[in-house]
Each structure stands twice: as structure tokens, then as C-alpha cells.
Amino acid sequence: MSSEAAALADLRATVKWLVGSAGATAVVLVGGLQLTRLPNPARTAGIVAAVAAAVAIGLALTLLTAAARVLAVPRMTATDLSDREINAGALDPDAPARINDDVVRWVRGHGVHLLAGERTITELCSLRATAQKTARDLRHRQDNRRVDQGEPENMARVNQELADIDAALTRLEDAVHYQRCDLRFRRMVSLFPWAGALFVAAVVTFALASAP
Structure with a gap:
């Protein structure tokens, strides 16, 4: 597991804990209302107690919703990121113009770590x-028994290259997903x-207003 994937797992675990806590708090508040004898709603104390209870429950539900939004951040694939880069007109790494896509700009700013030596997504x-095409061509030659001396080594080299590229793309996707989740968090x-x-x-206002 990459460091990005580990950080993402930790973040999601924290958010899940917050979701559970917010949900439990909302349940306790609603349950407490059912067991509490509220003042006459026609009186000021009753109005204050009702408003305070609504505010407390609303805040708990707001936290629950915000935490759920962190968990609901969609994972972008490398193809999605490449499409965003193309749409942003950011294929030239030497262009002085500012990249108008926040995600692409963040990736390019961390390109040394995320792009495996390449300059763009x-x-x-x-x-x-390219590596996939080379691997397919080599497999096709093997299937047709047209294997030249040295091609098994070439196949192993291409497979290793593919594995390295796939690992880099996975790390890129993990990093972007973590960055987007962390931003919402x-x-x-x-x-x-x-x-x-x-x-x-x-809560304090509700307790005071509902006290006999």
C-alpha cells in the first residue's frame, strides 16, 4: 500500500468515526426530547427550548452530512485526470499560462513525486x-510462434515496465483522491x-429552558 493510500484510509476511518458520533448524538438528542417534558410552547420558555433543541439537532445533522460528503468524494481515474488536463489546455508543461483546473494544477505542482518522471498526466x-501495445505485439508474435532470440527478455522487461507504470498511476489516483477528500475534511x-x-x-439553553 502506498503512503497516499494509507493516508486516505486513515482519513476515511476518522470521517467514519465522525459519522457514527454525529449520528449517535442526533439519536440521543431526539430520544432526550421524547423523554423531556417541554414547557408550554405558548410561553417564552417553551419557544426557547424548542429553538435550542432544533439548533442542536440541526448542527448534529449538519456534521453528519458534511462527513458523509467527505466519504462520497468520487475517485478520479488517471484517464479522468488526463481528460481534465487536456480540457484545461495544459499539455505543454513549459507554457507560462496558469492552469485553470485546480486538480491538474495540484498534480503538476507535485509532479516530481506523482508523474514518475513524466512532465504531464x-x-x-x-x-x-505504448507499453500495452508493445506487450500485445510481443504476445501476438509468441502466439504465432515467431519468437526471436531475446524476445522473452523483452517481454519480461515490458511487463515490468507496465507494472511500474500501473503502480505510478495508482499512486497518482490515490494522491488525488486523498487531496480532494482532505480538502473537504x-x-x-x-x-x-x-x-x-x-x-x-x-444544549445548555435547552436544559435551562426546559427545567421545571
Whole structure:
């Protein structure tokens, strides 16, 4: 497992824990409402208690939704990334123009680590296509018993090259998926300070307003 895949697994485990916690909190709040004798809704205390309960439950459900959105980030394939690179007009790595696709720009910014020596995503995908064609041609020659001396070694070399390229593409996909999930996770976490304070205030307000 690559370091990117391991980081992604850790992130998803954290988010799943948050989903479980938010869901449990919402269940406890709803259950508590059923067991609590609320003040007369026509009175101010009743209105305050109802609003506070709604705010607390709403915040718990908001956290649940935000965490679920992190888990729902779709995984982009190398072909998807290549298409985005082409659509962004970013096939020339020497072009001075700013890349207008955030994902492609991020990949190119980490190209030394993610592109296996190539300069663009499309070049890496093309390298795989070329290696696949070479492997097919060699297998075709073997099937037709037209194997020259040295071709078994060539086949082994091409298969190893394909394995290396596939590993690089998988690492690229893992890294992009992690980056996109992490971006949503950071946005969610940035809401915690004020959302947590508001949640505590809502629970305390509800407790005080519903006290006999």
C-alpha cells in the first residue's frame, strides 16, 4: 500500500468515526426530547427550548452530512485526470499560462513525486498505452510462434515496465483522491469551533429552558 493510500484510509476511518458520533448524538438528542417534558410552547420558555433543541439537532445533522460528503468524494481515474488536463489546455508543461483546473494544477505542482518522471498526466497515460501495445505485439508474435532470440527478455522487461507504470498511476489516483477528500475534511473541520460552541450553547439553553 502506498503512503497516499494509507493516508486516505486513515482519513476515511476518522470521517467514519465522525459519522457514527454525529449520528449517535442526533439519536440521543431526539430520544432526550421524547423523554423531556417541554414547557408550554405558548410561553417564552417553551419557544426557547424548542429553538435550542432544533439548533442542536440541526448542527448534529449538519456534521453528519458534511462527513458523509467527505466519504462520497468520487475517485478520479488517471484517464479522468488526463481528460481534465487536456480540457484545461495544459499539455505543454513549459507554457507560462496558469492552469485553470485546480486538480491538474495540484498534480503538476507535485509532479516530481506523482508523474514518475513524466512532465504531464497525459504523457504518463500515453506511456502506459505504448507499453500495452508493445506487450500485445510481443504476445501476438509468441502466439504465432515467431519468437526471436531475446524476445522473452523483452517481454519480461515490458511487463515490468507496465507494472511500474500501473503502480505510478495508482499512486497518482490515490494522491488525488486523498487531496480532494482532505480538502473537504479541512473545510468541515474549520466549522468545528463556532459550530461546537453553538451546539454547547444550544444544549445548555435547552436544559435551562426546559427545567421545571
